[in-house]
Amino acid sequence: MASSTVDTTGASGAPNRPARDPISERIRDAFVHVSDTATAAEAIAAVSRSRVPTGQAAVVFVIDDKGHYKGFARLSALLRAEGATQVTTLSDGAGLAVRHDTEQEAAARVLQNKDVPLLPVVNDRSEMIGVLTFDDAMDILEQETTDDIMFKAGVGDVFNSDDHIRSEKLTQGPIWYTVRVRILFLLVTLAGGLIVGGLIDTFEDVLGAVLALAIFIPLVMDMGGNVGTQSSTIFARGFALGHVTVQDFWRKNFTREAMVGLVMAVGVALVAGTVAYFWQGVPNDIPQLGVVVGVALFTSVFLAACLGFLLPYVMVKLGVDHAPGADPFITTIKDFTGLLVYFSMASWLIGVDM
Incomplete structure (x- = not known):
């Protein structure tokens, strides 16, 4: 069964402007993941073998045999657990993922409001395809704030809605x-x-x-x-x-x-x-x-x-x-x-x- 995703409808409170690029253009495809049948010891081993940056190894994502996102387990919880503990018993955030076509700002706000360092992104088949990092989310929100200030100052492009002013x-x-x-x-x-x-x-x-x-x-x-x-x-x-x-x-x-x-x-x-x-x-x-x-x-x-x-x-x-x-x-x-x-x-x- 495919995992559910966060409803980002209306998640963004930004002014009514042209739609942003989808979050799929900002995700990173390097992340640690294990099968939903894995144990805590196997998840820790996966972290050790991975070459992802340290910040992206703070959580281990759980997927089923079809690649569907099922949740994530924090590295701190894995280290404290017994090696034979099933990773699914330590996982959380089963409905945290967002779709690949979610607006960038809406996805960034989901991550901003959740106590996690990474936001999983899935495709139309609920298969996990990448993650949005906290740093990237803050960059997106910073750009949004800059854009809002420009519009507030009266320098937004009111003539061509497809060309966002820089x-x-x-x-x-x-x-x-x-x-x-x-x-x-x-x-x-x-x-x-x-x-x-x-x-x-x-x-x-x-x-x-x-x-x-x-x-x-x-x-x-x-x-x-x-x-x-x-x-x-x-x-x-x-x-x-x-x-x-x-x-x-x-x-x-x-x-x-x-x-x-x-x-x-x-x-x-x-x-x-x-x-x-x-x-x-x-x-x-x-x-x-x-x-x-x-x-x-x-x-x-x-x-x-x-x-x-x-x-x-x-x-x-x-x-x-x-x-x-x-x-x-x-x-x-x-x-x-x-x-x-x-x-x-x-x-x-x-x-x-x-």
Whole structure:
């Protein structure tokens, strides 16, 4: 009977990008194995005869007479056992193997989450064909992290999904190629900036009547921007590492980030509102300015924290690369909303007509 394999469906939490190469391209075919009828003494002898690197001799894989993977026995357990002990009584991990066509990152995460130095890989007939070492798995995950950072920075290839961008091409390739990759979402930011500029122009009379309001505009915009960047970065990292999942997003991930955003928003609002009250409010006989700044910052920070998780999630659900596309939209929405609340509160509390 063929051995079972690990279900790697959904094992990778990486952003929705082109499929990686199969793990069969990264496996090593040198590993120690014995028959499922072998004894501990025979398994130790097999290790002694093998020429595999020391790290790959830490476990002995058990296969049947048809080459099907049945499990593995740790060398430490074999050395402690009686020589006549059947190796099958010392073996573990009968369902640990992954298929040869498993995505590299998914296989690497299986090994990352298991307390074993090697991951067995089998073919379509459940015959063991090689192993993924822990070092190779870490190399794969390191490359995935690098790729995620590139996408987060807005330099992922959104035009050709079959050509995954490498840093050499971005730093040494044609200039127009780099511009083409990066400019799309910069245009989104440009459009958002013009929209926010139009909002400020709408409240020109309010700003002219209370010049102190201008002092806190950068604070409202920058604080929300920083919080939004934090949240979207945490989402990207957590999604890449599997800590943020589509299945648990609303029940666990988003709820937690919203609570974090709420606490941060209250704290920032209280501090900034107090400073605004004593610094510009009281001296200029507009004590309401403290409330205006506090409420605006509360709105901006809380909204940015929520959007930093919500927009990337929506893009994942739509099958769009969330990393390069989320931040421009987060910036535009939180800036527009934060300043709208800021000027509207100022107009209402301070009593300035638009």
